[in-house]
Amino acid sequence: MSINETLAQGSNILVYGSMAAYTGAMTAFTISLAKGRRIESLQDSAARTAGASHQARMGSTATLDRPAVSTAITSDDKLGEGRRAGNIGMSLTWLATILLGGGLALRGFSAHRLPWGNMYEFSLAAAFAVSLSFCILSLNRDLRWLGLFITMPVLLDLGVAVTVLYTDSAQLVPALHSYWLAIHVTAMIACVGAFTVGGALSALYLVAEHVENRITAGEKPGRWGTIASRIPAADRLDLMAYRIHAFMFPMWTFAVVAGAIWAEAAWGRYWGWDPKETWAFITWVIYAAYLHARATHGWRGRKAAYVALGGFIAILFNYFIVNMFVNGLHSYSGLN
Amino acid sequence: MSWLRWLWRQLTSMRTALILLFLLALASVPGSLFPQRGTSPLKVSQYLRDHPKAGPFLDSLRMFDVFASPWFAAIYLLLFVSLAGCVLPRALVHFNELRGLPPEAPRNLSRLPTYVSWNSQARSEAVLPNVVNDWKSARWRVRHDGEWIAAEKGYSRETGNVMFHLSLLVLLVAVGLGSATGFKGTVIVREGSGFADNVTQFDTFTPGHLYSADKLPPFSFTLDDFVAEYQSGGQQNGAARLFHAVVTYKKSTTSTPTKHLIEVNDPLRIDGVSVYLVGHGYAPIFTVRDGKGNVVFQDASVFLPQDGNFTSTGVVKAPDTVPQLGLQGFFLPTATKDLRFGPRSTFPAANDPQVFLSAWSGDLGLDSGIPQSVYKLDTTNMKRLGIEELKPGQGWKIPGGHGTVEFTGYKEWAAFSITRDAGKGWALGSSIVAIVGLCLSLLIPRRRVWLRITAQPTGGSLYEVAGLSKTEAPGLTAEIEKLAAHVRKYAPEVAHVD
């Protein structure tokens, strides 16, 4: 089947449109962060976190089910400016997500297949997954404070996609003709999207934890204090990060197994330590270590957050370094 | 003895598991950065040639067989011993818990994270049995006394955790035994030729440690036709779009032949053996005559592709003439006119096939006893006679009266990987169990709920419902409220009892 050039061009236009919308969203989120304040003071958060860990040491079971702090930047209308900018940011993010989704869809229609067959398309899809995860999560909680930390990596990824990775719309090489491709790659993309959000939360946790520790120790908040005072308290961030990672770990496991099923049909072995497979395995082991770390005394909190970030770095390494610089069977970048 | 016990406790601790997990991740990294013998032996030899100093040193550290190295095995074996040592006792504890009852209600419910209370005139004898029934039918495990109910749910969290960890053990065994008892072979088959499952017919054959040769089922197949299609034009000009191999196979020497289409993602499966299409190329057909006009060679020679456009190289050996005759050269499916960079194809399909040959005469070196590659000519004792380019149907009179070569056309060949791995099904099964176990253990919270009814001195009773989740459970509050609603049905709230 031939490529529908009109649709392929339309896809490019929508992608550029979404990048414009993300730029606007990023600006709005930045303004919103600069002007916003959260409800609970840093001092209170620090005291509560210190209290909670004291309680945990005492052996009682502290659960965090009752949210002690609103994750809203502000619900105080006197600080309306930050709020309005945040709302604009959210609306623009929705718009950008829809445009990007449209761009992906047209790309798929132009070649009559799922639009994740090469690195350019995979990057678009990953950006879409990150953005969509964020939008869906924001439906029943206020995530305006997170917007900047989502739209920035999304925009970076799209920038790399359209400048370095761009490939014309085309048919697939025969090894990719498989419905396991659809299943495996779709699951992988969903994971990359959600793990990006998880990674952002873990990074913000580290910031909040650092500042709260300083306050507990009686020091000034320091230069991270400004950011920390605009995001939720460390314990909330930790819990949100954990939930995302815990939810996505089975999905990642599934995606790896689906890849193995596909590899068995395509290459005659279900596991061959190809560089991409190896890094998928490394990522899996690191996230398993994260889940363990959160259940191991002395590893909760900061160390666990570093492990989660390690998992995300492994994903990035697998995606950019292994795809482009390490030769393997998974040579689907479409670049020469 | 005591230090042994100490060692075992250390090994089976979460901290050790964590460190071993990190080590496992770290140990895998060189396996992705250095070429590995298992997947690309040629790149390993190339690396050793390019790095005469570092190469052998890295090799002595087993950097080119990371995943088969003793230190990698040490890490995962320790990890799995630790896993078994940690999870089996937990499984036992959990098994006992499954048959037990939830613990009694704590004294002071109001200190629990989720708590509701109200006053009612209803008497506990009238309420309790109904609530017990309601909660039981909402699939809570219930224990009760005259004044309280304790209920627990979410045991499948721990069941899932045990399932997950144990299925990893099964997976390890399945992977290990499957590859030890199986084999992996490759073979190149030209159109019109065949393959019978016999170890001598493989081009390469790697048996597992526990493999025995009589396990080959007696099947055979012939390659009737190989079809490839390529993208023409555009940025991805020449990219492959379709491969398939039409074969006729027989399960055993006596069974009826069956036609089958093998595609890249669709192997032929016979009696536990799978035949995969893994590569393809061209085999130009030559007729070589000696100086007297006798045919000394007439066949399709497999030429090996050197680039994405199938510029292919190969040789023809005619050992039965005196002196012996050899041809070496290129097959170009779509020859270019621009010969500045040497003979080279510009498209993978055979749109304008040509061969570039050089003829050699002398001693082919076949009798030296050293095994020779069928794709290379050893020209140490040979003399070059001349070079020529030919299109299909053209012939060439080799200079010096050494005979003639006719390039009559070409066939395609397909490379097949033929493997057997009896552990495959087990590996898949245990992976599925692992995923199910993971979902249970990560998504189902274990939670406890209590109801306490305290008769008030002034008449009526205080109703308290409280809940607790050992793990960070979202939505516990809503669930407790629902359970409290069950109770309120039988014990409606009154404003005040006094």
Ligand code: HEM
């Ligand atoms: C080697 C010894 C091992 C020990 C001692 C061990 C122990 C445990 C324990 C006690 C938990 C429960 C934590 C909790 O309730 O949150 C757990 C959870 C988990 N384990 Fe292991 N494990 C081991 C090996 C492994 C291995 C090899 C993997 C896979 C790479 C793994 C993956 C996981 C995962 C993903 C969880 C999350 C479940 C949860 O958080 O509930 N474990 N492990």
